[in-house]
Amino acid sequence: MTNLLLYSDTERSATLRHEIPLSIGDPFLFAEVDGAPAVLSNTLERDRIAAVRPGIRIIDYQDVGFRELLESGSPREEMMLEMVSRAVAQLGISEATVDPDFPLAVADRLRADGLALTPDHDTFAQRRRAKSGAELDGIRRAQHAAEAGMAAAAAVLRAATPDGDRLVRGDGTPLMAEHVREALRDACAAHGAPAPPDVIVASVWQGFGHEAGSGPLPAGLPIQIDLWPRDEVTGSWADMTRTFVVGELSDAVRAQEALVTRAFAAARDAARPGITGCELHASACDVFEAAGHRTQRTGPGEDPAEGFQFSLGHGVGLQVHEDPDLGQTGRAPLVAGDVIAIEPGLWERGVGGVRFEDLLLITDDGAQTLTDYPYDLTP
Amino acid sequence: MTNLLLYSDTERSATLRHEIPLSIGDPFLFAEVDGAPAVLSNTLERDRIAAVRPGIRIIDYQDVGFRELLESGSPREEMMLEMVSRAVAQLGISEATVDPDFPLAVADRLRADGLALTPDHDTFAQRRRAKSGAELDGIRRAQHAAEAGMAAAAAVLRAATPDGDRLVRGDGTPLMAEHVREALRDACAAHGAPAPPDVIVASVWQGFGHEAGSGPLPAGLPIQIDLWPRDEVTGSWADMTRTFVVGELSDAVRAQEALVTRAFAAARDAARPGITGCELHASACDVFEAAGHRTQRTGPGEDPAEGFQFSLGHGVGLQVHEDPDLGQTGRAPLVAGDVIAIEPGLWERGVGGVRFEDLLLITDDGAQTLTDYPYDLTP
Numbered sequence: 001m002t003n004l005l006l007y008s009d010t011e012r013s014a015t016l017r018h019e020i021p022l023s024i025g026d027p028f029l030f031a032e033v034d035g036a037p038a039v040l041s042n043t044l045e046r047d048r049i050a051a052v053r054p055g056i057r058i059i060d061y062q063d064v065g066f067r068e069l070l071e072s073g074s075p076r077e078e079m080m081l082e083m084v085s086r087a088v089a090q091l092g093i094s095e096a097t098v099d100p101d102f103p104l105a106v107a108d109r110l111r112a113d114g115l116a117l118t119p120d121h122d123t124f125a126q127r128r129r130a131k132s133g134a135e136l137d138g139i140r141r142a143q144h145a146a147e148a149g150m151a152a153a154a155a156v157l158r159a160a161t162p163d164g165d166r167l168v169r170g171d172g173t174p175l176m177a178e179h180v181r182e183a184l185r186d187a188c189a190a191h192g193a194p195a196p197p198d199v200i201v202a203s204v205w206q207g208f209g210h211e212a213g214s215g216p217l218p219a220g221l222p223i224q225i226d227l228w229p230r231d232e233v234t235g236s237w238a239d240m241t242r243t244f245v246v247g248e249l250s251d252a253v254r255a256q257e258a259l260v261t262r263a264f265a266a267a268r269d270a271a272r273p274g275i276t277g278c279e280l281h282a283s284a285c286d287v288f289e290a291a292g293h294r295t296q297r298t299g300p301g302e303d304p305a306e307g308f309q310f311s312l313g314h315g316v317g318l319q320v321h322e323d324p325d326l327g328q329t330g331r332a333p334l335v336a337g338d339v340i341a342i343e344p345g346l347w348e349r350g351v352g353g354v355r356f357e358d359l360l361l362i363t364d365d366g367a368q369t370l371t372d373y374p375y376d377l378t379p
Numbered sequence: 380m381t382n383l384l385l386y387s388d389t390e391r392s393a394t395l396r397h398e399i400p401l402s403i404g405d406p407f408l409f410a411e412v413d414g415a416p417a418v419l420s421n422t423l424e425r426d427r428i429a430a431v432r433p434g435i436r437i438i439d440y441q442d443v444g445f446r447e448l449l450e451s452g453s454p455r456e457e458m459m460l461e462m463v464s465r466a467v468a469q470l471g472i473s474e475a476t477v478d479p480d481f482p483l484a485v486a487d488r489l490r491a492d493g494l495a496l497t498p499d500h501d502t503f504a505q506r507r508r509a510k511s512g513a514e515l516d517g518i519r520r521a522q523h524a525a526e527a528g529m530a531a532a533a534a535v536l537r538a539a540t541p542d543g544d545r546l547v548r549g550d551g552t553p554l555m556a557e558h559v560r561e562a563l564r565d566a567c568a569a570h571g572a573p574a575p576p577d578v579i580v581a582s583v584w585q586g587f588g589h590e591a592g593s594g595p596l597p598a599g600l601p602i603q604i605d606l607w608p609r610d611e612v613t614g615s616w617a618d619m620t621r622t623f624v625v626g627e628l629s630d631a632v633r634a635q636e637a638l639v640t641r642a643f644a645a646a647r648d649a650a651r652p653g654i655t656g657c658e659l660h661a662s663a664c665d666v667f668e669a670a671g672h673r674t675q676r677t678g679p680g681e682d683p684a685e686g687f688q689f690s691l692g693h694g695v696g697l698q699v700h701e702d703p704d705l706g707q708t709g710r711a712p713l714v715a716g717d718v719i720a721i722e723p724g725l726w727e728r729g730v731g732g733v734r735f736e737d738l739l740l741i742t743d744d745g746a747q748t749l750t751d752y753p754y755d756l757t758p
């Protein structure tokens with residue numbers, strides 16, 4: 001059995017948060033030696049850690065010469081490296097697997113001590129894919145918050161009316177992406193899972209990609225709402241997208257809707273243990289390509305955004321984007337317990353695009369949809 | 380001039396956020412070669428990056444063989460390493476300074492390519508200490524939100540009344556730490572700078588250290604409110620603490636208040652360019668030790684928490700704890716432009732403690748207090 005080492009804080013490292021399910025803002029060392037967990041921790045955190053991981057071995061700063069180092073006058077960074085080095089010596093290990101993000105300064109010190117360190121993505125990704133009950137509860141809470149946020153966004157859109165090419169509110173002023181975002185974020189936060197400020201409220205007017213969207217929203221064109229709230233208790237995420245049109249639905253948008261609905265169903269129906277992310281992505285690409293659209297698989301045409309130029313989705317858990325990979329590089333087969341977001345969509349110059357995104361929990365023989373929200377384009 | 384390399388996302392890496400002031404959730408490569416910035420970025424982010432760093436060199440995924448790698452079937456992690464390797468080759472560098480948190484997997488690959496990488500804390504810490512105007516504006520906004528949050532907390536406490544040893548609300552039910560936290564977090568969020576769920580509302584009943592605090596609050600004992608909101612626009616933080624007592628003030632608490640006020644003033648008055656964090660910490664320790672209290676400098680007595688067993692504070696910016704170090708290991712002299720939180724306090728068994736925390740901006744000849752809130756123990 002290989003030893004494991006992590007060095008980070010639980011806000012920045014989802015891998016560490018999975019092992020120590022607490023919010024801890026200052027970095028610390030976590031180890032697993034012959035399957036037994038250990039941490040190097042200071043007095044401020046040790047009781048909290050012991051409470052969530054009963055039986056964990058806690059090496060206190062005092063056990064690795066904290067006071068002596070404090071008095072020696074070495075800078076804090078060197079002091080931390082020295083304490084980590086001594087703690088690892090106390091653990092009595094000569095090799096360890098570390099996550100790919102393991103900090104170089106700590107690695108250089110431990111290797112200089114003679115430790116063999118091997119960064120490996122899969123070891124830690126596999127551990128995260130097996131979610132704890134608390135993490136799964138957190139994903140469900142975040143998903144409920146997402147639905148509340150989407151309902152709030154839909155209500156704001158429903159109250160708007162077309163005025164020429166744009167939407168206006170009851171008082172005649174333009175409806176802005178910011179108004180919709182504020183309403184949905186308030187609803188998510190009220191449900192215990194705030195959504196970050198860059199959740200997407202955007203049409204073709206706002207542009208393509210990871211632009212959050214600002215300014216007036218159009219009448220008769222698709223408006224995508226893509227939001228990802230995070231459960232405050234566990235740090236688990238959800239992710240959800242719907243597309244709305246206020247005003248007349250053009251044939252182009254109806255055609256997109258029909259195709260995206262088919263691609264979405266194809267991917268959802270194919271989701272089960274054993275299928276790879278690449279194969280799942282292909283199930284959506286097949287639908288789009290058969291209808292003459294470009295996909296990431298065929299490559300873009302003149303316009304880099306046109307068609308389905310992104311992956312099908314991604315795993316969701318303590319990170320909003322995590323394993324399994326659901327794009328062309330997704331070699332790993334799905335396993336029961338995976339939580340994935342599937343989000344096929346189309347994009348067309350001058351029109352924008354329709355996209356839907358649901359969370360699926362992979363079960364022993366298929367997938368359970370965690371998202372409970374209609375797909376109607378009319379809010 | 381040394382070259383710099385960073386590889387992270389801007390949510391996890393404040394160092395990268397300082398260079399690319401945007402929220403970007405997926406990791407990417409940043410380089411500075413002969414003072415000129417460059418990034419390796421995908422289509423989804425390139426326009427946003429170009430908008431905030433005009434003139435930055437953008438190496439697109441397509442420029443480093445994205446499609447060919449996609450078709451080669453290598454896992455995403457290896458594909459990313461290969462693209463980073465090719466991008467660094469295009470930059471034509473043979474050595475670089477990296478931050479201590481530089482991911483080991485990327486470092487191992489670049490070193491295998493022949494690149495000399497040196498992790499260094501100070502290089503990047505210095506860059507962060509020189510805050511941009513936007514970052515400083517963000518800190519000020521977060522600080523205003525903190526004051527609004529503190530006022531909301533004080534209002535909840537003011538409305539409570541002692542009932543035996545605890546506080547009760549108007550309806551006769553116990554006042555809980557959770558009630559106070561909810562009020563202050565709502566106020567911070569309404570001011571554009573949400574505070575995380577683990578901000579501290581705690582008395583001696585709730586315990587010492589980084590425990591956020593839950594359950595009933597006591598009458599006649601100090602209740603510490605320590606909150607750290609983050610400005611949503613810039614990602615900059617503030618940090619602020621006040622201590623309140625509802626009910627009769629004991630002599631022990633009044634004595635703590637008098638001493639902490641003196642230690643606080645001593646540290647604030649000593650804050651100026653040139654003084655080290657260790658010296659600033661000492662200015663507060665001097666006051667406490669002269670009155671017979673233990674400090675982190677003298678070491679703890681029987682009770683590890685008793686006295687002033689922590690550092691004076693810390694720098695504040697894109698991280699809530701960052702350089703300069705204001706504890707015994709604080710060797711670096713302060714410089715004009717530093718933003719620091721000073722938070723001296725005392726802790727006594729059976730009583731709890733009084734602590735105040737303000738933000739200071741170090742100026743050319745002293746320090747400007749950014750916090751605008753009274754220190755009264757009576758809310």
